[in-house]
Amino acid sequence: MSPCSSIAGSLTLVRQLGALSLGAVLLLSACGKGGGGASGDSIPVGEYACLTGLTASFGTASHNGVTLVMEKANASGGVLGKKIRLITEDDQSKPGEAATAARKLISRDQVVALLGEIASSRSLEAGPIAQQSKIPMISPGSTNLKVTQIGDYIFRVCFIDPFQGEVMAKFSLNSLHKTKVAVLTDVRQDYSVGLAAAYKDYFTKHGGTVVAEQSYSSGDQDFKAQLTSIKGANPEAIFVPGYYNEVGLIARQSRELGITVPLMGGDGWDSPTLTQIGGPAIDGDYFANHFSTDDTSPIVQGFVKDYRAHFQKDPDGMAALGYDAAGVLLDAMKRAGSADPQKLRDAIAATKKYEGVTGTITINEQRNATKSAKVLTIKDGKFHYVETIAP
Amino acid sequence: MSQFIQQLINGLSLGSIYALIALGYTMIYGVLRFINFAHGDVYMVGAFSGYYLGRWLINSLGMQSSVLLLVVVLVGAMIFCALAGLVIERLAYRPLRNSPRLTVLITAIGVSLFLEYSGQVFFGADPKPFPALIPDRLISFGGLTFTNKGLIVLGVTIVLLIGLTFVVRKTKMGMAMRALSFNPTACSLMGINNNVIISFTFGLGSALAAAAGILSSLNYPVITPLMGLLPGIKAFVAAVLGGIGNIPGAALGGLILGVAETMIVGYGDRIHVPPSYRDAVAFVLLIAILLFKPSGLLGKGTVEKV
Numbered sequence: 001m002s003p004c005s006s007i008a009g010s011l012t013l014v015r016q017l018g019a020l021s022l023g024a025v026l027l028l029s030a031c032g033k034g035g036g037g038a039s040g041d042s043i044p045v046g047e048y049a050c051l052t053g054l055t056a057s058f059g060t061a062s063h064n065g066v067t068l069v070m071e072k073a074n075a076s077g078g079v080l081g082k083k084i085r086l087i088t089e090d091d092q093s094k095p096g097e098a099a100t101a102a103r104k105l106i107s108r109d110q111v112v113a114l115l116g117e118i119a120s121s122r123s124l125e126a127g128p129i130a131q132q133s134k135i136p137m138i139s140p141g142s143t144n145l146k147v148t149q150i151g152d153y154i155f156r157v158c159f160i161d162p163f164q165g166e167v168m169a170k171f172s173l174n175s176l177h178k179t180k181v182a183v184l185t186d187v188r189q190d191y192s193v194g195l196a197a198a199y200k201d202y203f204t205k206h207g208g209t210v211v212a213e214q215s216y217s218s219g220d221q222d223f224k225a226q227l228t229s230i231k232g233a234n235p236e237a238i239f240v241p242g243y244y245n246e247v248g249l250i251a252r253q254s255r256e257l258g259i260t261v262p263l264m265g266g267d268g269w270d271s272p273t274l275t276q277i278g279g280p281a282i283d284g285d286y287f288a289n290h291f292s293t294d295d296t297s298p299i300v301q302g303f304v305k306d307y308r309a310h311f312q313k314d315p316d317g318m319a320a321l322g323y324d325a326a327g328v329l330l331d332a333m334k335r336a337g338s339a340d341p342q343k344l345r346d347a348i349a350a351t352k353k354y355e356g357v358t359g360t361i362t363i364n365e366q367r368n369a370t371k372s373a374k375v376l377t378i379k380d381g382k383f384h385y386v387e388t389i390a391p
Numbered sequence: 392m393s394q395f396i397q398q399l400i401n402g403l404s405l406g407s408i409y410a411l412i413a414l415g416y417t418m419i420y421g422v423l424r425f426i427n428f429a430h431g432d433v434y435m436v437g438a439f440s441g442y443y444l445g446r447w448l449i450n451s452l453g454m455q456s457s458v459l460l461l462v463v464v465l466v467g468a469m470i471f472c473a474l475a476g477l478v479i480e481r482l483a484y485r486p487l488r489n490s491p492r493l494t495v496l497i498t499a500i501g502v503s504l505f506l507e508y509s510g511q512v513f514f515g516a517d518p519k520p521f522p523a524l525i526p527d528r529l530i531s532f533g534g535l536t537f538t539n540k541g542l543i544v545l546g547v548t549i550v551l552l553i554g555l556t557f558v559v560r561k562t563k564m565g566m567a568m569r570a571l572s573f574n575p576t577a578c579s580l581m582g583i584n585n586n587v588i589i590s591f592t593f594g595l596g597s598a599l600a601a602a603a604g605i606l607s608s609l610n611y612p613v614i615t616p617l618m619g620l621l622p623g624i625k626a627f628v629a630a631v632l633g634g635i636g637n638i639p640g641a642a643l644g645g646l647i648l649g650v651a652e653t654m655i656v657g658y659g660d661r662i663h664v665p666p667s668y669r670d671a672v673a674f675v676l677l678i679a680i681l682l683f684k685p686s687g688l689l690g691k692g693t694v695e696k697v
Contacts, residue, residue: 054615056517093516187667214656217667219621221611224401225656226666232394245518245613252612256529257397258536276520277613 042085043078043339045070045329046105046135048116048126053093055243057271058118058318062140063088064311065322066115069330072306079333087111091122102126106133112339113137115325118318120144120191127154136345138329140321141290143267144190148367153341155348155367157324157356158290159391161191164266165198165241167288167373167389172237172264173206175375175387176286182212182235184226184250186242189218195241195266211235218243223250227257237261243268248277255281262286270317275381286386288373290358291320294385295374303357317358324356328363393534398657399650404541406649407548408607412626413633413641414551415599418559421636422572422592425492428499429479430600431623432506433472435616437601438521438608439514441468445522461524461543465605469598476597477590484593485586503623510616521612524605544606551599552642558595559638568592572636621670628673632680634690643688648673 047066050059070086073079087109089101098117105111106129114130114137117123123142130137131151139147139156143164148154172178183200186192200210212233214226227250230238238254240247240263247269254263262285269287293304293314303323307315315323331354332347333339351363359371372390376383412434419427445464448454454463483502487495528539559565567588570578579585607622608614626641629648633640652673656666680687 053516054518056515187665215666217670220669221613222401222405222653224405225398225653225669228394228397228401229657248520249611249613256527256536256538258529258531258534273518273520279523 042083043080043333044085044087044109044111046102046109046111046114046116047086047088048091048098048101048105048114049088050093050117050119050122051088051090053091054245055093055119057244057273058141059090059093061316061318062118062322062325064307065140065315065319065324066326068303068306068310069323069326073330079330080337080339082339084330091117093119093122095121095125098122098126099129102129102137106130106135111135112341113329113344115140115322115329117142118321120147123147123154124150127151130154134345135341136329136348138325138348140325141267141318144194146190152349152367153345155328155363157328157358157361157369158267158321159371159373160368161194161266162198163391164288164373165195165200166202167375168195168239168241168264168266168286169199169202169206169208170389171286171288171375171387172239173203173208176237176262178236179208180211180234180236181208182214182230182233182238183210184223184230184238184240184242185213185215186218186246187215189243191266191268192241192243196239199239199241216242216246218246220246221249223253224257227254227259231257231259235261237264239264241266241268244271244274245277248274248282251278251282251285267317270383272316275378278378279381282378283380284377286375286377288389289376289383290317290373291315292374292376292383292385295357299355300357320357324354324358324361327356328354328361394657397535398653400535400537400541401657402650402653403646404537404544404610404649405653406646407541407545408603408610408645409622409625409629409648410642410645411544411548411551411603411606412600412622413629413645414548414555414638415596415603416626417630417633417635417638417641418555418599419592419596420630421559421638422568423589424572425484425495426499426627426635427596428496428623428627429502429506430596431619431621431626432503432510433476433479433597433600433619434604434607434622435510435614435619436475436506437468437472437597437604438614438618439510439616440471440601441465441524441605441608442519442521442614444468444471445524449522456523456526458525461605461609464524465602468601468605472601472604473594473598476593476600479597480590480593485589507616507620514616516616518613518615521608521614523612524609538610540606540609544610547602547606548642548645551602552639555595555599556638564588564591625673628677631687632676634687637687637689637691640687640689647688648676651676 049063070084074083091097091101118141120142123139127150131153136153141158143158143161145160183196185196212230240250265287267289270289328351336343336347354361361369361371364370372388374388375386377386416430441464444467454460483498530537567583571588629644630641633644652669655672656669659666
């Protein structure tokens with residue numbers, strides 16, 4: 001019996017007396033900080049994800065990946081002799097909700113670690129809470145640079161925006177042999193602005209020219225004015241580092257204006273909704289991603305097979321990242337030999353050459369994953385692997 | 392030059408969607424002297440009813456994308472929204488018939504929020520791809536391109552504009568609507584059932600909103616429960632711009648707004664206005680029109696007796 005549960009026991013007594021409830025709450029939160037949550041026969045692990053709302057397709061995919069890992073671990077006897085108890089909170093893709101979810105998981109459920117979020121803006125919201133409570137947090141898919149700068153308890157298993165921008169700049173120069181591009185940025189998303197800046201930086205330093213720069217705000221529906229201006233500048237390709245909803249519309253409208261050059265983007269494109277909206281207009285375009293189902297390595301093919309058996313569909317990049325985030329966490333737990341948040345943090349920070357489905361993951365000093373990116377193309381509504389670009 | 396004309400075409404096709412939403416807005420105001428803030432959300436309900444109807448027709452009945460499919464979905468969504476409009480009027484506005492105008496206005500905002508968030512519960516908040524009701528066609532000559540869908544929107548706007556003017560000016564129902572807007576008490580003294588006229592106006596206005604929802608989703612095939620928010624506000628601006636209550640004025644206001652927005656995005660850089668200011672254009676125009684011609688471009692100035 002841990003001190004924590006005895007306090008919880010006396011808590012009901014205090015409640016019955018109907019007094020000192022404030023004191024009891026204080027005691028409870030103090031207990032949460034102590035991190036005694038791993039007592040009992042299970043280890044509580046928290047996850048917050050956007051299971052509903054605007055980016056629901058991201059959140060549900062990564063959640064599927066996480067549950068797959070946890071189920072597999074529990075089926076083979078758990079970790080450190082205990083079962084993993086995954087507690088998931090839905091932040092509804094809304095600003096503000098991610099912080100609430102993280103707070104709830106840490107103080108009420110006393111989780112030993114947090115997994116989440118995909119969207120950088122929401123990881124930036126919940127991160128400081130994890131950092132303050134000294135609970136390690138692993139983000140599956142937040143690529144914005146600032147996320148892991150929150151503090152030494154915040155990690156990620158994906159690559160970062162500057163790298164993604166560079167990858168696409170390399171790809172347009174070396175593989176597509178394009179030297180004149182236009183850039184169309186979503187000014188309302190940190191993600192898009194960061195990607196565009198990194199792309200332009202690398203591209204112009206290595207002999208390319210940006211012939212037109214235009215912007216839009218997420219939620220816009222009409223992009224013809226921007227695209228008409230871009231068409232006037234005669235680019236050989238257009239870099240659109242946005243999210244799938246707008247990109248689908250942009251692809252349609254660019255073809256409607258008679259623009260035939262390829263569009264390129266980042267992992268924000270990775271959703272089946274992209275091809276549903278874009279239809280044939282999006283065919284032949286390219287984007288950087290974390291993962292490809294075409295990868296022939298046995299570890300990836302095993303994951304694809306398990307995922308299909310569980311969810312009756314193909315995994316996407318976010319599912320693979322969720323899978324790797326949970327995998328890195330359990331791997332660290334085994335190496336630490338303990339579920340104490342402090343020791344867990346040290347073990348995650350020491351992750352080296354972890355064989356994940358999104359590549360070989362090494363956590364560097366900035367608590368980011370260093371690994372290569374994959375470039376995919378779209379044909380007949382399906383994503384196909386083109387090449388891997390190393391850091 | 393050809394780029395400028397292309398931008399003009401872009402602006403007109405965007406503006407005709409605003410015009411279409413503004414028609415219903417302005418008609419309800421013209422008759423009832425009441426700004427229906429829920430109009431943009433009826434537009435959303437129209438788009439979603441078209442989404443479910445269209446998918447059902449394509450998947451279960453195996454209909455191909457064609458003009459017939461578009462007409463069936465358009466009429467179906469218009470009927471559905473007309474009924475929804477009647478229900479909204481009956482439940483939310485009729486009990487307030489004799490309340491101060493502000494009460495009704497705030498109730499309209501309530502109805503708007505109710506529709507938006509019920510939409511998130513029933514349809515889900517994630518964006519949905521709208522089915523392709525008609526095949527894509529690209530018409531181009533001399534470096535200019537426009538789509539068949541853009542032309543359909545413009546055509547439908549003009550047809551509805553003429554039809555609506557005809558209903559209001561030439562039919563018995565229209566005469567009753569004008570009488571009601573002039574003086575409700577005198578109108579009922581003449582043996583006109585005001586409730587019937589008001590219900591009819593709401594039904595017609597909601598059907599127009601549904602038409603706008605379908606045609607806009609045809610052009611921009613992503614629909615969400617909050618999609619009506621911004622177009623609703625812009626259509627309101629368009630209606631005020633043209634002179635609220637004036638039917639041709641609403642269409643004109645919509646077209647001007649669409650062209651102005653497109654030009655700001657296309658050429659704003661030259662006068663140091665970033666393209667993200669496109670949504671602000673509507674409100675700058677609104678303020679300007681309220682300052683210099685409060686009755687709107689085609690509105691009649693009214694003399695207020697003191």
